[in-house]
Amino acid sequence: MKLVINSLSKTYANGVHALKDVSLTLNNGMFGLLGPNGAGKSSLMRTIATLQEADSGSVMLDELDVLKDKTRVRQLLGYLPQEFGVYPKIPAERMLDHIAQLKGVGNAGERKELVQGLLEKVNLFKDRKKNLGTYSGGMKQRFGIAQALIGAPKLIIVDEPTAGLDPAERNRFYNLLSQLGENTIVILSTHIVEDVSTLCSNFAIICLGEVLYAGDPETAVKALDGKIYSKAIDKSELKYYNEVYSVISTQLKSGKLHIRILMEHGTPQDGFITTTPNLEDVYFSNIAKRVDINTI
Numbered sequence: 001m002k003l004v005i006n007s008l009s010k011t012y013a014n015g016v017h018a019l020k021d022v023s024l025t026l027n028n029g030m031f032g033l034l035g036p037n038g039a040g041k042s043s044l045m046r047t048i049a050t051l052q053e054a055d056s057g058s059v060m061l062d063e064l065d066v067l068k069d070k071t072r073v074r075q076l077l078g079y080l081p082q083e084f085g086v087y088p089k090i091p092a093e094r095m096l097d098h099i100a101q102l103k104g105v106g107n108a109g110e111r112k113e114l115v116q117g118l119l120e121k122v123n124l125f126k127d128r129k130k131n132l133g134t135y136s137g138g139m140k141q142r143f144g145i146a147q148a149l150i151g152a153p154k155l156i157i158v159d160e161p162t163a164g165l166d167p168a169e170r171n172r173f174y175n176l177l178s179q180l181g182e183n184t185i186v187i188l189s190t191h192i193v194e195d196v197s198t199l200c201s202n203f204a205i206i207c208l209g210e211v212l213y214a215g216d217p218e219t220a221v222k223a224l225d226g227k228i229y230s231k232a233i234d235k236s237e238l239k240y241y242n243e244v245y246s247v248i249s250t251q252l253k254s255g256k257l258h259i260r261i262l263m264e265h266g267t268p269q270d271g272f273i274t275t276t277p278n279l280e281d282v283y284f285s286n287i288a289k290r291v292d293i294n295t296i
């Protein structure tokens with residue numbers, strides 16, 4: 001399958017221009033949508049999920065016009081929103097059975113098999129009788145994926161699913177997501193660069209409603225080879241370095257500020273050492289073109 005987003009724009013009633021001429025092409029596999037808070041990631045996902053209208057542009061899923069043929073899209077879609085409520089007094093198993101019924105799985109035996117399979121897949125089988133209100137954040141997210149998978153969707157959208165998860169739960173969630181991507185398009189929105197480097201074969205960086213970069217992580221990192229330098233400085237020196245260099249990230253370690261700079265041409269003075277680029281450098285060097293990275 002192929003999802004082609006062409007010149008999508010959206011301005012909210014309050015005047016916020018949340019999507020500016022967004023164009024992207026997504027194939028089967030995991031696609032990461034990376035951007036800081038307020039970048040427009042949720043706006044884009046809600047539009048693709050047929051939950052809100054765009055002002056202009058088009059979204060095509062193969063031959064299907066996503067913005068027009070909403071009912072058909074919803075039949076092909078699995079969606080895990082950023083925040084979703086659960087009925088606290090209902091066990092996971094019963095809730096999944098109910099959702100499967102709503103999605104049109106009428107046969108009780110078929111439903112039982114489907115629900116059991118999903119619970120096993122997301123590692124909640126032993127907790128299936130527990131009320132959803134007693135689930136931890138990670139268990140809720142895994143439940144969220146199970147409900148999104150009902151109906152064998154061809155397009156799966158997950159909006160910041162790892163926010164707030166501890167490292168073990170995040171890993172469990174990564175493992176789960178990485179099994180989904182092969183025959184489906186999975187769009188994963190996140191502001192965590194590691195999510196993209198771990199999971200995604202392709203990604204885009206979006207900031208202030210605009211696509212700043214789209215491609216595969218390896219090529220993106222390779223393009224920065226020999227251009228990233230680092231140095232430990234005193235905090236008081238940051239102003240100087242900000243004025244002289246393109247500082248793309250700062251990190252405090254044992255009282256010293258470790259800065260990384262991008263040199264498009266030439267080599268820096270001041271005792272910088274050359275360093276191996278990573279996806280975070282790709283992210284910050286793109287974002288730094290639009291916003292002050294010290295504020296994000």
Ligand SMILES: Nc1ncnc2c1ncn2[C@@H]1O[C@H](COP(=O)(O)OP(=O)(O)OP(=O)(O)O)[C@@H](O)[C@H]1O
Nearest residue numbers: 012014016018035036037038039040041042043044
């Ligand atoms: N319903 C709305 N009405 C008005 N403005 C909105 C609405 N939804 C989002 N916005 C604004 O649109 C911009 C993009 O928001 P969006 O939620 O799409 O970003 P995001 O990248 O998902 O951010 P986050 O990572 O914080 O969830 C922000 O400035 C936000 O305040």
